[in-house]
Amino acid sequence: MKLYFDTNMRKINSSNENMVIYYSSFLHNSIEVNYDAAKVIDYIIKNGYGNELDIPNLLEELPDFDETDIKDTYDALVESDLFFNDSVKYRSRKFLYKLYDSESDFKLERVYIHLTYRCNLKCEYCYNKEKLNSMEHLEISEWEKVLNCLCDAGKPILTITGGEAILYPYFNQFIEMAHDLGFYIELLTNGTLLNTLDVKIIKQIKHRQYAAGAYGKPQALVSCRKDGKDHEEN
Numbered sequence: 001m002k003l004y005f006d007t008n009m010r011k012i013n014s015s016n017e018n019m020v021i022y023y024s025s026f027l028h029n030s031i032e033v034n035y036d037a038a039k040v041i042d043y044i045i046k047n048g049y050g051n052e053l054d055i056p057n058l059l060e061e062l063p064d065f066d067e068t069d070i071k072d073t074y075d076a077l078v079e080s081d082l083f084f085n086d087s088v089k090y091r092s093r094k095f096l097y098k099l100y101d102s103e104s105d106f107k108l109e110r111v112y113i114h115l116t117y118r119c120n121l122k123c124e125y126c127y128n129k130e131k132l133n134s135m136e137h138l139e140i141s142e143w144e145k146v147l148n149c150l151c152d153a154g155k156p157i158l159t160i161t162g163g164e165a166i167l168y169p170y171f172n173q174f175i176e177m178a179h180d181l182g183f184y185i186e187l188l189t190n191g192t193l194l195n196t197l198d199v200k201i202i203k204q205i206k207h208r209q210y211a212a213g214a215y216g217k218p219q220a221l222v223s224c225r226k227d228g229k230d231h232e233e234n
């Protein structure tokens with residue numbers, strides 16, 4: 001088992017003398033736990049970022065605990081939104097932090113959003129064969145937080161891609177949310193699933209770009225803008 005977390009989180013006193021608080025300015029979040037759980041957390045933090053958590057080793061290091069105690073603490077930490085067993089979720093928080101924390105006067109021009117690794121094709125030239133069809137993705141509530149941050153960071157152009165982005169289970173909700181927030185939306189797609197989209201959703205996408213091919217043999221990159229400046233690149 002792995003856990004990803006902010007190794008610089010602070011341990012601070014609680015107003016409840018039986019409890020202690022762990023606070024991460026990095027993640028804008030905190031949890032309050034009893035002293036028993038704090039011993040487990042201290043051990044986990046001491047062992048660093050992204051470590052394998054080997055339960056037998058933890059039991060050796062923490063002889064006051066049995067396997068159930070440690071498993072229960074681990075499960076509670078994963079629920080806390082301060083520790084993550086999924087690197088994708090952790091990285092999304094890290095991304096948000098960078099936006100919150102930046103004091104530089106920057107303006108993002110464009111952001112590529114990879115909604116999913118799933119795809120209905122198997123192109124020979126695929127950039128991401130290793131992860132292709134992994135089911136990992138962010139939930140729509142997490143994308144909502146990202147989009148709100150991106151609004152504050154200058155509302156960049158959103159280039160939506162994947163895998164095949166249309167296979168993201170909340171694709172329509174994502175597009176509607178981004179559209180309602182006023183983003184200029186581009187879609188980079190293999191084009192095979194566009195006929196499954198509602199016209200309303202298609203209209204909210206200002207620029208569609210297709211890597212058109214047959215079973216991995218690229219034939220053309222077709223680009224269609226709502227402003228009528230369509231063109232085709234061979």
Ligand code: SF4
Nearest residue numbers: 119121123126163190
């Ligand atoms: S369409 Fe894109 S994501 Fe899908 S296999 Fe081809 S290159 Fe990879």
